[in-house]
Amino acid sequence: MSAILEVRGVGMRFGGLHALSDVTFSIEKGSVVGLIGPNGSGKTTMMNIISGVYKPSSGEVLFGGKRIADVPMHDVCKLGIARTFQIVKPFANLTVRENVAVGSMYGRTGSKRNSAQSFARAQELCEIVGLARVADKNASDLTIPDRKRLEVAKALALDPDVLLLDEVMAGLNATEVDEALQLLRDVNARGVTLIIVEHLMKAIMSISQSIVVLAEGKKIAEGKPHDVVASSAVVEAYLGSRFARRQEELAQTKREAEEAARVEPQ
C-alpha cells in the first residue's frame, strides 16, 4: 500500500489565530480515515487545505507525490479530490438532478460528457445516494438529511480518488446513519479513499481503519480506532485534564487492587 495523500508539517494562521500547527499524517490509498477532534480543533480547516480552498501558511500537502498548494481550487477535482461542505452549499434554484449534473458536466471527467450524458449520470448518482424520489425538486426544498446526500452525490459526480466528507452524518437519525455508512462502504469498495470528519463516534469507529485526532490545531493521536480512543491525550482533549487524571487514577487504583488481589492468596 502506498500513501495517496501526505500532509507534511501543515500550519495555518488566520491573523493571530493558529488554526493548525505542524500537522503531519499520511493516508493509504483505498483506506478509510477518520479525522476527529473537539470543536475548533482545525478539522474543517484541514479539509479546506486538502481541497485547495485555503493555501497553508506552512508545510505542504502532497497528492500522489505532487504538491497541491499551487493548484487552483477549480483544478483540485481534476487531480481526483472531491469534498462535501459541512455547511451545505447547494445550487438552491436548480433541481437536485441539475445540481448533480453540474458536477458531472465539469469535474474530472466532465469534458468527455455532453449535457444529456451528464444528466443520465446525475440520475444514476441520485439513485445511488437515495435522492431519486426528489430529483425534480429544487435543492432549496430539501430536508437537511437530503441536502447532506446531495453534497455526497455532487462530490461523487466528480469521479474522485479521494473523497473528503465533512460531517455528512450530522443531523441524521439512527437508520439514516446506517444507510449513510453503507453508502460510504460501497463507495470505498469501489476504490475511493475516504477521509471522514465526524462527531458521531459510533459511526466513525465502525467505518474507519485509522483515526487522526486533532486538538487545538495539533495532532494528538493517530492509529487504530480503539487504540486512539483509549489514549489519555484524546480523553483529555475531549473531556478535560481533570477527567483524564481521574481516569488515570482510577486505572491506577484498579491495577493496584488487582495486584494486591494477586499477591494476597500467597
Added chain:
Amino acid sequence: MAATAPPSRVTRAGGITGNRTVFAIACGLMVLFLLVPLAHNGYLENLVRGVLMFATLAYGWNMIGGYTGYVSFGNVVFFGLGSFTSAALWQHFQQQNVLVAIVASCLVAVVFALVFGIPILRLKGHYFGIATLGLSIAIQEVIANIDWLGGGSGFTVRQIEPFQIYYYAMWGVCAASMAATFFVARSKFGYALVAIRENEEAAAILGIDATRMKVLAWAISGMMAASAGAVFAGANGFVDPPTAFAIDNNVFPIVMTILGGVGTAAGPLVGALVLTAINETLWTHFPQIHTLFFGAVIVLVVVFLPRGVLWLLSLRGGIAGYLASVKAYRV
C-alpha cells in the same frame, strides 16, 4: 430505465430558460414584430425599434446579471463603444454596411470585456458592480476627449435608404440575442454560469473555472449591447457621448430584466415590452411629471415582483402563495 428519463429543466420559472410556453409566445411576438414596417407608421416603427433595442440591452444584462449573478451597472459602456465603432466606421472609412458595423462592434466589445473583465471579474459580488459603474463613466470621459472620435461634440452618421434597414437590423440583433440566450442557457456553459450565481465556491469545487466563465459571459453580454449600439448609431443618425452613454440605456435594461424575469430566455423581451408600454402611456398622459410615476413603477416592481411578471404564472397557492414568495425576498 429511469436514468434515461428526460430532465425537466425548462418547466419551472427560475429554471435554466424559464417557462417554455412563455418563450414560445415571446418567439411569436418576435415574428409579429417583423410585420411592423409594413404598416408604414413611423411612430410605431420607432417605438418598436426602441423596444427591440432595449430588449437586446436587457438580454445583454441578463447574461451577466441574470444568469451569472454578477450585477453590472455599466453595461452601457458596450452600447457606447458599439455606437462609436459604427459612427467611426462611417466617418473615417465611409463604411455604411450595418452588418460590418455590428461585427466590428462585437469585436471591440470582446476585446474590451477581456481586457477589463480579467481584472475586475476576479472581484466578487458588489465590487464588480461598482467597478463597472466607474468604468462606464470613465470610458465616456475618455471618448469625449478623443478628437478622432468626435470629441465632446459627436459624429453625424449618414443614414442609408431605405430607413427600414435599421429596423430589421435591430430586430436581427434582438432575435440573435434571444436565441443565443436560449442556447447558451441550456448548454454546459449555461449551467456553469448558474452554478456560479448560486454558489461560486461550490461551483469551483466542481471544477468550474469561475473567472474564465464570468469573463466569457461578460464578453457575450457585451457583444449583445454593442450590436444594439451599432444599429442605434445608424438609426439615430448622430452619436455623442451623452447619447451613447445615456443613463437610461444603463438602468432601463436592468429594470426590464427584473420586470420580465431574471435568468429566463423570454424575460428581457417581455420586460422591455411592458416597461416601454408603461413609459409611453405615462408620457402621453403626464408629459410633465411622467418620470415621477415611472420611478414609482420601478420601485413597485422591485418590491412586489422581485422575480418578474412571468414568475406570477408559475405561482401556486393564490394570494397566500404570492405573499409567501414575496416575503422570501425580504431581509
